[in-house]
Amino acid sequence: MNPLELLQNYTYTQALLGTVLIGGCAGALGPLVYVRRTSLLADAISHSSLPGLLTAFLVATAIGWDGRNVWLLACGALLTGTLAVVCIHLIPRLTPLGQTTAMAATLTTFFSVGMLLMQYISRRPLPGKAGIQDYLLGNASTLTRADVRSTLIIGGCVLLFLFLIHTRQAAVTFDSSFAQVAGIRTSFLNAASFFALTAITVLGVKVVGVVLMVAVVISPAAAARPWTTRLLPFIALSGFFGAATAALGCYVSIAHGPLPTGPVIVLAQAALVTISLLSRKLAS
Numbered sequence: 001m002n003p004l005e006l007l008q009n010y011t012y013t014q015a016l017l018g019t020v021l022i023g024g025c026a027g028a029l030g031p032l033v034y035v036r037r038t039s040l041l042a043d044a045i046s047h048s049s050l051p052g053l054l055t056a057f058l059v060a061t062a063i064g065w066d067g068r069n070v071w072l073l074a075c076g077a078l079l080t081g082t083l084a085v086v087c088i089h090l091i092p093r094l095t096p097l098g099q100t101t102a103m104a105a106t107l108t109t110f111f112s113v114g115m116l117l118m119q120y121i122s123r124r125p126l127p128g129k130a131g132i133q134d135y136l137l138g139n140a141s142t143l144t145r146a147d148v149r150s151t152l153i154i155g156g157c158v159l160l161f162l163f164l165i166h167t168r169q170a171a172v173t174f175d176s177s178f179a180q181v182a183g184i185r186t187s188f189l190n191a192a193s194f195f196a197l198t199a200i201t202v203l204g205v206k207v208v209g210v211v212l213m214v215a216v217v218i219s220p221a222a223a224a225r226p227w228t229t230r231l232l233p234f235i236a237l238s239g240f241f242g243a244a245t246a247a248l249g250c251y252v253s254i255a256h257g258p259l260p261t262g263p264v265i266v267l268a269q270a271a272l273v274t275i276s277l278l279s280r281k282l283a284s
Helices: 010-035 039-062 070-094 099-122 145-174 176-181 186-204 213-227 231-255 261-283
Strands: none
Touching: 010 039, 010 145, 010 186, 010 213, 010 231, 010 261, 039 070, 039 099, 039 186, 039 213, 070 099, 070 145, 070 186, 145 176, 145 186, 145 231, 186 213, 213 231, 213 261, 231 261
16 A cells, blocks of 8 residues: 555554654654763663553543543653652662663663553453553554644644753753853753653653664664754754654554554664665765
């Protein structure tokens, strides 16, 4: 089935729009993670969001609410994501373990709890649990109009945030001493970046899944990095790469599937990174 025929399909157009929005927002956020060298922290946050998402689902269904409401899921992911970050910072202070070890331990512990919760949900007759396993690897065809609307609102806020803080973020990243002297509130920027990453993770779980979400954030930035040396063009180009590869992955997963959307998008981005690096090498 060619793309023009698919565009006449309501399910595909909803999936395509939501996937492109998520891919673009995740790609635009990638340069901040890339330049600050916090890829493993981003991975820990995305994996630790799984128990939060599933706990929010369980609580919501227990009291008769919609367990798939994106705002409730965001609250759950934010709580466990924050707890994971606290653990990552406390473990090196209270034990002889380094921060990298703390990240790995936190990531695996939270993800294991999430997998146990998923197993529990799959064995219970709960309303709305169909397709809950898609939170692992993603399935763009499950996106609804409400999901797309939430993605547009939250994603737009994230993009606006990136545009407004990119100069201060550059100062914090490349010269933190100058940033402090200049009166830039580094703690606020760090917290805001964490909330933005958590928000994008919540939006992306239905499309990419928590397992591969960090790749969708980092890969577009890795592909864009050889072509720019300024932060704002870096963010723009990375966002474009993220949206383009998300659109390609969505098409392939639906037209030639059903295939899990997350792995297809990540493979498309891996190919783009390879082409970008080789092209830059040949051009130089």
